[in-house]
Amino acid sequence: MVVRIGFLTPWRTDDPGAWSGIIRPMLGALTEVADVVPVSTHDVPAAPLDRAAARLSRRKYLWDFGLATARARGRAAAERLRAAQVDVVFAAAASVDVARLGGSVPVVQYVDAAFDDLRDRYSVFTGLSRLSAVQMRRIGTLAARRTAGYVAASQWAADGLVRAGADPARVVVAPPGAAITPRAGMDRGAAEAPLRALVVASDWERKGGDRALAAVAEARAAGADIVLTVIGSAPSLPDDVRAPGRLGADALSAEYARADVLLELARANAAGVTLTDAAAHGLPAIATDVGGVASIVAEGRSGWLVPDDAASSAAAARLAALGGGAWGGVSRATAAAWYAEGLDWARWGERVAALCLRVREEAAR
Structure with missing residues (x-):
């Protein structure tokens, strides 16, 4: 079966620095082994309701992770994926887009950590208001219901997904490749003191x-x-x-x-x-x-x-x-x-494409 994959992300797919520099090589690796259509929601603004909540909140409120914004991004993503006529969606850093994604096309999510494993460990997720934290968890729950399989960046991420309720049989561990690879002809120098x-x-x-x-x-x-x-x-x-x-x-x-x-x-x-x-x-x-x-x-x-x-x-x-x-x-x-x-991208692309094909075949039965 030839599977057409929609590569869904809120990042620009032509930005070399997107998501620590791995979006472009991630897309390139998957394109090597499958028919892939990039679908980005980077141009969908945060919902006015979430922006207002951020202004009024005394503590940090992440408007990009609000439920109103999830609804807007899910609607835009559904329209673009429908136009692309994809068989399966691969969502990279896109739980917000997936949470309110309509339709029946199966979704595979790439996850580097569950929310509870990031909160208060990364600066962006530290000091959140109660409302922001509740909405982020709700988005995670809704996205999980819409997800047929997961690609975890590490065994630790996979364990976090399972603790959150994911079926271990539907979680594949596939560490990403490098964002920066060696330049040809580079002088490596000699390993000597100092x-x-x-x-x-x-x-x-x-x-x-x-x-x-x-x-x-x-x-x-x-x-x-x-x-x-x-x-x-x-x-x-x-x-x-x-x-x-x-x-x-x-x-x-x-x-x-x-x-x-x-x-x-x-x-x-x-x-x-x-x-x-x-x-x-x-x-x-x-x-x-x-x-x-x-x-x-x-x-x-x-x-x-x-x-x-x-x-x-x-x-x-x-x-x-x-x-x-x-x-x-x-x-x-x-x-x-x-x-x-x-860790190389070729191995990563093969693992992801295999999972995408599997969830597509299951959905077609």
């Missing part, structure tokens, strides 16, 4: 930037020779930290290639796009074992996991060992091999 550590953080607090600074300081005190580079948003940093700020894809790719190890001591991490980018570049990572990280970082192959409650000290010990040449079999080659085996 150890070159890299931090990439757009959300300094959640990504554990302070933990990384502490880990490097402790490892240096133990005798390790380390040069630290911090990319992205950061507060005032020590003078010996190299901080070029926010970078475009090419420049960031060069940093991944130049570094010896990525430090990601995050307090919360759903899908870990930075970790996937690092693996694609053959860059081993030291990462806290939180959220979906264990599906991205393969212990002893693409890096090392450290406990959340001892992140700085455990990372410092690992950095000191690396500074002394003790890599324990982990290398750029093993990290790149792990990416090719478990």
